[in-house]
Amino acid sequence: MATTAEVRTGADLTAPVRPIRRPLLARMWRERWMYVFMSPGLIFFVVFKYIPLLGNIAAFQDYSPYLGFQGSAWVGFHNFTRLVTDIDVGIALKNTLIISLLQIVFAFPAPIALALLLNSVLSGGVRRFVQSVVYLPHFIGWVIVIAIWQEVLGGAGLVSTVLQNNGMHALDFMTNPSTFKELITAQVIWKEIGWGTIIFLAAITQISPQLYEAAVADGAGPWRRLWHVTLPGMVNIIVLLLILRLGSVLTVGFEQILLQQPAVGADAAQVLDTFVYYRGVLGGDWGLSTAVGLLKGVVGTLLVVGANRLAKRAGTEGLF
Amino acid sequence: MAERAVRPPWMEKPSALTQTGKTVILIVLTIVMLVPFIYVLAVSFSSPQDVRGGGLILFPVHPSLGAYSAVLAGGVVSKSLLVSVGITLVGTAASMALTVLMAYGLSRTKEVPGSRFVLILVLGTMLFGAGVIPNYLLVKSLGLLNSYASLILPGIISAFNLVVVRNFFMSLPRELYDSARTDGASEIKILLTIVLPLSKAVIAVISLFYAVAYWNDYFNALLYLNDTTKWPIQLVLRQFVLQGSPITDATANTTAAQQPPAQSVQMAIVVLATAPILLIYPFAQKYFTKGVLTGAIKE
Numbered sequence: 204m205a206t207t208a209e210v211r212t213g214a215d216l217t218a219p220v221r222p223i224r225r226p227l228l229a230r231m232w233r234e235r236w237m238y239v240f241m242s243p244g245l246i247f248f249v250v251f252k253y254i255p256l257l258g259n260i261a262a263f264q265d266y267s268p269y270l271g272f273q274g275s276a277w278v279g280f281h282n283f284t285r286l287v288t289d290i291d292v293g294i295a296l297k298n299t300l301i302i303s304l305l306q307i308v309f310a311f312p313a314p315i316a317l318a319l320l321l322n323s324v325l326s327g328g329v330r331r332f333v334q335s336v337v338y339l340p341h342f343i344g345w346v347i348v349i350a351i352w353q354e355v356l357g358g359a360g361l362v363s364t365v366l367q368n369n370g371m372h373a374l375d376f377m378t379n380p381s382t383f384k385e386l387i388t389a390q391v392i393w394k395e396i397g398w399g400t401i402i403f404l405a406a407i408t409q410i411s412p413q414l415y416e417a418a419v420a421d422g423a424g425p426w427r428r429l430w431h432v433t434l435p436g437m438v439n440i441i442v443l444l445l446i447l448r449l450g451s452v453l454t455v456g457f458e459q460i461l462l463q464q465p466a467v468g469a470d471a472a473q474v475l476d477t478f479v480y481y482r483g484v485l486g487g488d489w490g491l492s493t494a495v496g497l498l499k500g501v502v503g504t505l506l507v508v509g510a511n512r513l514a515k516r517a518g519t520e521g522l523f
Numbered sequence: 524m525a526e527r528a529v530r531p532p533w534m535e536k537p538s539a540l541t542q543t544g545k546t547v548i549l550i551v552l553t554i555v556m557l558v559p560f561i562y563v564l565a566v567s568f569s570s571p572q573d574v575r576g577g578g579l580i581l582f583p584v585h586p587s588l589g590a591y592s593a594v595l596a597g598g599v600v601s602k603s604l605l606v607s608v609g610i611t612l613v614g615t616a617a618s619m620a621l622t623v624l625m626a627y628g629l630s631r632t633k634e635v636p637g638s639r640f641v642l643i644l645v646l647g648t649m650l651f652g653a654g655v656i657p658n659y660l661l662v663k664s665l666g667l668l669n670s671y672a673s674l675i676l677p678g679i680i681s682a683f684n685l686v687v688v689r690n691f692f693m694s695l696p697r698e699l700y701d702s703a704r705t706d707g708a709s710e711i712k713i714l715l716t717i718v719l720p721l722s723k724a725v726i727a728v729i730s731l732f733y734a735v736a737y738w739n740d741y742f743n744a745l746l747y748l749n750d751t752t753k754w755p756i757q758l759v760l761r762q763f764v765l766q767g768s769p770i771t772d773a774t775a776n777t778t779a780a781q782q783p784p785a786q787s788v789q790m791a792i793v794v795l796a797t798a799p800i801l802l803i804y805p806f807a808q809k810y811f812t813k814g815v816l817t818g819a820i821k822e
Contacts, residue, residue, distance in 0.1 A: 227636055234635040236710035237628045244625030244680055245641055251661070251677050252648040258657025268663070317552075320545060333549055335808055336556050342731075342800050344739025346757045350764040350793045351559045354566070359786075361562060361579060393555070401811065425541070458742050462765060476655070483656045484746065496654030504651045 262494035282494035292495060294470060295478040298384070302455045302474065305388045311448055313392050314399025315441060319429065321400060322407050337397025345458045348394055353377050377463070380471035387459060402444070403437055410436035443514050450510030453503050475499050560797075567591070567790035574784045589783035590791035593774035600773055600792055602752070603759040606671070607738060610755060611799070614675040614737040619730055621680050626688035627714050649682045655746070662747055673747035674740065674755070681736070684729045691725040692718060724810045731807040738799060756796045764789045 225233070262282055264275040286292050317337070324330045340348065355361045358375035367373050376386060414432045423431060457476040464472040473481075475495060483492030558581070565580045570587035573580060594600040625645075632639040653661075658677060667673040695718065703713045719726070741757035748754060754762075762768045770785040773792065 230634070231636050234631075237631070237635045237638065239628075240624040240710070240714075241628030241638065241641055244621050244628070244685070245644070247621065247676075247680050248644055248648060248682075251658075251679075252653070253644070255653035255657035255661045256651075258653060258660045261656065261660070268660070320548065324545065324549070329549070333553060335805075336553050338808070338811065339801075339804065340556060342735050342739075342804060343797060344735075344741070344757055346739070346741050346761050346765065347793060347797050350760060350789075350796075351563055353765065354563055354790065354793070355559050365579060397556075461742070462761065465766070479655050484659060489656060493654070493656045496656055500651055500654055507650060 259497045262497045266489040282490045295473045299474040303452045310391045313396045318400040318403035340394045341398035378466045380467040383467045383471040406437045406440045446510040446514040450507035567794045590787035603756040607755040611737040615734045618733045630692040728810045
């Protein structure tokens with residue numbers, strides 16, 4: 204194959220310039236450096252992203268780390284039937300769904316509102332200042348964020364001390380199980396409201412100024428322009444992000460919740476991901492927790508793919 | 524978001540009421556975001572007499588470096604800071620090298636046979652992951668438990684960051700590559716001397732994303748490191764501030780009389796765990812929008 208390629212290219216040197224399709228191996232040899240560049244990364248993805256998928260067979264075993272995959276007994280779908288009857292799985296699922304719902308209702312629209320507000324601020328200097336302030340918490344890790352919140356809102360924190368100094372009761376927002384879900388939603392808003400505006404602000408800058416001019420000519424005030432020009436210009440990206448958010452409804456801030464669960468207890472703060480960690484890695488029930496993780500992964504993937512379909516049907520471009 | 528020299532007709536000054544409303548919201552927002560940081564910073568520099576009174580401290584009246592000298596005197600905190608700095612530097616450098624190389628390798632899927640398949644493998648990992656337990660079992664079977672490599676290798680390339688860099692490379696003008704190739708330049712030379720110098724913005728943003736991720740990570744360390752002396756700063760912060768371990772364990776070489784207030788020591792740890800991010804933040808900030816939005820371009 205390579206020989207014929209050489210012969211042909213040799214002949215083509217004297218022939219008039221004409222696009223030729225080289226044989227596969229010749230093209231691959233020509234691009235050999237590209238393969239060298241991508242191979243370390245490819246090895247990473249295969250070893251650390253694809254091979255672990257095989258580890259999910261533990262969901263069909265009475266898995267024990269000492270016996271390994273080969274030594275552990277196969278139990279078919281036993282782990283999945285246990286999962287259905289396990290009370291803690293039910294609690295974790297319920298908490299996950301409630302927290303997701305709270306975040307979709309409150310944390311999702313927050314950056315949209317802030318983007319609209321920032322867009323309406325006329326002074327570029329003020330806007331840039333506010334942006335650099337509100338982007339910042341996005342880069343602060345959860346351990347730090349929660350430490351700061353505890354220092355301000357915890358039992359010995361700023362708010363409690365000020366209340367006590369003024370003769371009122373101390374309020375500990377950080378260890379109250381009944382308001383835990385609202386608390387973590389507030390934390391998510393605090394951390395991500397600013398960063399979330401970037402994509403919406405970009406959508407707003409794509410709106411043609413002529414639309415605003417036309418609206419002004421028709422006598423539309425600021426609110427009408429917001430409703431009839433700005434929001435319609437953002438609706439594509441809003442629908443897309445909302446549908447993708449719905450697709451990841453089973454995933455809620457694992458790192459954030461894991462850190463705070465000891466303070467409020469599992470009944471309020473167990474979600475599917477923390478359940479897998481506690482029951483599996485710490486509790487040693489590998490089979491059951493792998494089954495929960497696998498089921499969550501499969502349902503989550505189906506939801507995202509389905510959500511993407513929906514996004515396309517809704518007239519947006521979708522994500523893939 | 525471009526600054527307009529002349530204010531367009533639809534951007535007339537709003538009514539006084541709207542203007543006041545907006546100003547109030549923005550001021551409240553700024554306070555809610557900034558005051559906690561200022562308060563933490565002030566407490567960390569406060570002397571015992573400042574802290575004893577309690578209440579809102581925005582400026583230490585009797586500033587003291589006691590908390591910092593206690594935690595930086597060579598105990599657990601200093602060790603963990605060194606670990607975190609090391610992991611962040613090595614990890615970010617390794618991640619950037621692998622990400623840039625692979626992004627470049629995948630930037631001409633039409634011409635490089637098979638590279639579209641590799642790209643699909645990469646994109647697939649954005650859809651599904653194996654979950655905590657299979658990952659743990661893999662790291663265990665590779666013999667990486669309790670090693671610093673376990674904090675870097677499992678997440679050395681982020682598919683999202685890779686796609687952002689790749690899209691940026693693809694947005695560069697085609698002629699640049701073609702003319703260099705006609706001149707007989709090797710791919711590595713094109714990457715180093717033509718592509719990278721034009722990609723400073725995306726390199727800056729993606730390095731920041733990686734560095735922040737390594738610096739803030741605690742879960743990999745919690746999962747893979749049994750040896751607490753190897754812990755990074757975030758786990759030490761969790762131990763002394765969130766879990767309330769006795770603060771004397773965090774301070775070295777101090778007698779009880781010299782002991783700074785526990786609250787100040789805790790906040791000093793918070794400040795030390797935040798400082799590196801605050802130091803890089805202003806430099807990378809101007810590239811944020813560009814970095815985030817190039818990733819949004821569809822394949």
